[in-house]
Amino acid sequence: MRSYTLIAPAKINLYLEIIGDRDDGYHELAMILQSIELADQIEIESNDVQLIRLRCDSKEVPMDRSNLVYRAADLMVSEFPDSFATYGGVDITLHKRIPVAAGLAGGSTDAAAVLVGIDLLWKLGLTRSELEELAAKLGSDIPFCIGGGTAIATGRGEKLSELLGLNNTYIVLAKYRSLEVSTPWAYKTYRSLYGDAYIKDIENLTARKNAVHSGDIVKAISNQHASQVAEKMHNDLEKVVLPEYPQVLKLKESFAKYDILGTMMSGSGPSVFALCESKDKAEEVKINIRNEIPDPDLEIFVTKLINHGIQVVS
Numbered sequence: 001m002r003s004y005t006l007i008a009p010a011k012i013n014l015y016l017e018i019i020g021d022r023d024d025g026y027h028e029l030a031m032i033l034q035s036i037e038l039a040d041q042i043e044i045e046s047n048d049v050q051l052i053r054l055r056c057d058s059k060e061v062p063m064d065r066s067n068l069v070y071r072a073a074d075l076m077v078s079e080f081p082d083s084f085a086t087y088g089g090v091d092i093t094l095h096k097r098i099p100v101a102a103g104l105a106g107g108s109t110d111a112a113a114v115l116v117g118i119d120l121l122w123k124l125g126l127t128r129s130e131l132e133e134l135a136a137k138l139g140s141d142i143p144f145c146i147g148g149g150t151a152i153a154t155g156r157g158e159k160l161s162e163l164l165g166l167n168n169t170y171i172v173l174a175k176y177r178s179l180e181v182s183t184p185w186a187y188k189t190y191r192s193l194y195g196d197a198y199i200k201d202i203e204n205l206t207a208r209k210n211a212v213h214s215g216d217i218v219k220a221i222s223n224q225h226a227s228q229v230a231e232k233m234h235n236d237l238e239k240v241v242l243p244e245y246p247q248v249l250k251l252k253e254s255f256a257k258y259d260i261l262g263t264m265m266s267g268s269g270p271s272v273f274a275l276c277e278s279k280d281k282a283e284e285v286k287i288n289i290r291n292e293i294p295d296p297d298l299e300i301f302v303t304k305l306i307n308h309g310i311q312v313v314s
């Protein structure tokens with residue numbers, strides 16, 4: 001039976017601005033999303049038992065139908081029932097490397113890989129925008145994970161506009177294993193604390209939505225100016241996560257002591273990353289942070305900004 005191996009990279013948020021409420025209960029956002037080399041690996045192959053089956057080497061991810069891998073496969077079955085009948089079921093093996101519930105879109109990128117993998121297995125020939133449309137039915141970060149790289153994301157996060165990202169830029173990424181932040185909690189808390197300040201006036205809302213397009217950080221990215229990018233990084237969700245999780249704030253303060261370009265929490269956290277000017281510098285910062293915080297609960301990675309999303313490697 002034909003099988004495929006796919007690489008599913010994590011993402012960080014270089015910029016996350018909450019612009020307002022939406023009628024669907026979500027928030028209107030202006031973000032800059034960035035793929036990183038840290039990735040899960042997914043093997044996917046047909047079976048002849050008409051079942052979707054999942055194996056995973058991590059105890060931290062749910063193995064029931066709430067796993068985004070199942071949800072993505074179930075979506076493909078319901079969208080393409082004839083192909084499911086023709087090609088049979090799908091066995092999926094997930095090698096989990098991306099920390100779970102970390103603000104790194106770990107589940108989202110797995111789901112994106114399953115959409116791409118089943119498209120290949122069932123010879124559907126879906127276009128990138130058709131895959132992104134399916135992805136948006138599963139979650140806000142998933143459309144970006146298909147093509148990845150560097151992109152401005154607006155709407156719920158599903159409206160994408162690609163950018164040429166920074167070349168040769170490294171980050172140090174740190175996350176306490178035992179700390180998980182719920183994304184719905186982060187948005188709900190932000191809304192209850194800052195909701196009154198949302199701009200309701202539609203003209204201003206449009207102006208603010210467009211602001212990120214001409215914003216300084218976009219210019220800094222186009223100019224390949226990593227230190228200016230670091231200066232302009234922003235994440236509104238820090239306002240709710242940092243006061244609730246003092247360890248995350250401390251981690252940012254620790255990073256700031258060393259020779260980094262800038263530090264920020266990714267997405268709804270609790271991962272924190274520091275942009276560095278070289279791989280050597282990033283390795284040095286990793287050692288410094290490890291010496292300062294010897295706690296084995298803290299995982300630290302050196303990884304690189306990359307210009308792609310899901311990749312089929314065999």
Ligand SMILES: C[C@](O)(CO)[C@H](O)COP(=O)(O)OP(=O)(O)OC[C@H]1O[C@@H](n2ccc(N)nc2=O)[C@H](O)[C@@H]1O
Pocket residue numbers: 013016025026027028029031103105108138139140141142155156157183184185187188267268
């Ligand atoms: C925090 C980020 O990861 C930043 O990239 C994303 O905004 C969240 O993306 P995600 O996890 O794919 O989000 P979803 O699975 O679509 O939604 C999870 C929950 O986050 C909240 N949510 C998400 C996106 C958005 N634009 N507004 C929201 O309020 C909602 O409470 C939703 O129930």
Ligand SMILES: Nc1ncnc2c1ncn2[C@@H]1O[C@H](COP(=O)(O)OP(=O)(O)OP(=O)(O)O)[C@@H](O)[C@H]1O
Pocket residue numbers: 061062066067068069099100101102103104105106107108110111141180183267268269
């Ligand atoms: N394949 C998966 N990998 C990891 N978590 C998954 C997966 N499928 C479902 N989940 C559930 O999703 C929750 C969020 O995990 P995930 O790693 O996707 O978070 P995240 O990186 O914060 O996501 P995002 O940045 O998109 O908000 C976990 O607590 C877990 O229960």
